[in-house]
Amino acid sequence: MDDLLFGARDKRGDWKPKEPAVSAPLFRFPPSPAAILRWLPHYFLPYNVAWAASAYVWWRWVIPDPQTTQTLGFAWIARLFAINCLAVLTFYGGVELRLYWRRTQATRFKYDARWPAERRDPTFFFGRQDLDNALRTFVSGMPIWTGVEVLLLHAFAAGWVPTLHFADHPVYFAALALFMPVLHETHFYLVHRAIHWPPLYARVHRVHHNSINASPWSSLSMHPVEHLAYFAVALWHLVLPSNPLMAIYQLHYAGFGAIVGHVGFDKIEVGADAAIDSHAYIHYLHHKHFEVNYGDGLVPFDRWFGTFHDGSAQGEAAMQARWEKKRALAKAKEAAKAAR
Ligand SMILES: [Zn+2]
Ligand SMILES: [Zn+2]
Numbered sequence: 088m089d090d091l092l093f094g095a096r097d098k099r100g101d102w103k104p105k106e107p108a109v110s111a112p113l114f115r116f117p118p119s120p121a122a123i124l125r126w127l128p129h130y131f132l133p134y135n136v137a138w139a140a141s142a143y144v145w146w147r148w149v150i151p152d153p154q155t156t157q158t159l160g161f162a163w164i165a166r167l168f169a170i171n172c173l174a175v176l177t178f179y180g181g182v183e184l185r186l187y188w189r190r191t192q193a194t195r196f197k198y199d200a201r202w203p204a205e206r207r208d209p210t211f212f213f214g215r216q217d218l219d220n221a222l223r224t225f226v227s228g229m230p231i232w233t234g235v236e237v238l239l240l241h242a243f244a245a246g247w248v249p250t251l252h253f254a255d256h257p258v259y260f261a262a263l264a265l266f267m268p269v270l271h272e273t274h275f276y277l278v279h280r281a282i283h284w285p286p287l288y289a290r291v292h293r294v295h296h297n298s299i300n301a302s303p304w305s306s307l308s309m310h311p312v313e314h315l316a317y318f319a320v321a322l323w324h325l326v327l328p329s330n331p332l333m334a335i336y337q338l339h340y341a342g343f344g345a346i347v348g349h350v351g352f353d354k355i356e357v358g359a360d361a362a363i364d365s366h367a368y369i370h371y372l373h374h375k376h377f378e379v380n381y382g383d384g385l386v387p388f389d390r391w392f393g394t395f396h397d398g399s400a401q402g403e404a405a406m407q408a409r410w411e412k413k414r415a416l417a418k419a420k421e422a423a424k425a426a427r
Pocket of ligand 2: 279283292296373377
């Protein structure tokens with residue numbers, strides 16, 4: 088596909104979409120039902136449907152029955168861990184292989200013209216971003232992902248919390264399914280703001296931001312504390328009335344869904360004239376500029392708190408003005424301290 092029909096390339100070769108990034112119209116005021124209706128298919132397709140389907144596959148064929156999960160047995164936990172790892176290896180590894188190793192669409196729709204592995208970087212284990220990121224995914228990400236899953240399954244099976252059935256509460260579950268992405272975004276935004284607090288940034292979140300030019304393996308490349316806080320989103324299903332299938336959907340939304348935002352390309356080509364929107368631009372700008380776009384735009388937190396960057400020249404100017412103000416404030420504070 089000709090990516091220049093959809094955006095422009097600067098002299099460094101970085102590609103930028105023509106249209107500035109927009110947050111979802113869900114919380115716009117005054118409400119715009121027409122915009123919500125136009126946007127609604129994107130709410131489900133392709134990602135939400137994919138994570139819901141994967142949760143169903145796990146619930147139906149991977150997760151053992153409650154008689155097994157009410158006891159913490161090594162065999163079922165090890166099997167679940169192995170299957171989760173295999174799924175992540177196939178999914179994340181498959182996308183990485185296609186876009187970054189085989190480079191099937193070259194740099195078409197690629198935001199950053201450079202390839203992450205091109206230069207040795209001592210910031211990363213083995214000097215390579217992809218190996219470092221994959222290692223962090225499997226060494227701490229997958230045990231924590233699986234650990235949260237085991238805790239959820241055990242809590243439901245052992246009767247720590249009640250299991251609600253779809254047949255008894257169809258309307259409630261439909262509403263909960265629609266609300267889950269909002270819950271994810273809210274949890275993620277709060278955790279993300281917290282770990283950008285300088286002391287936590289230095290100790291925890293810096294690991295994720297080492298990948299300025301992110302690729303699929305960067306998605307779950309985090310410090311273990313961030314993994315724990317990130318996957319804890321599924322534990323809300325022990326507080327809200329819910330059941331294991333919904334809790335796994337929430338977990339898969341976080342686990343598999345982390346790729347949205349780190350793929351590095353605006354569109355993934357799936358044929359000569361067809362491509363899937365990656366919805367990665369908002370989070371790409373976060374990796375590029377750090378102090379913008381803490382959320383992913385489903386709930387417009389960044390608009391509300393003045394940290395939204397839509398990729399346009401105006402967005403860039405607003406960010407620079409905000410930073411300038413911050414620097415001036417810090418300078419004034421320093422001067423006041425020195426004068427004392
Ligand atoms: Zn990220
Ligand atoms: Zn961040």
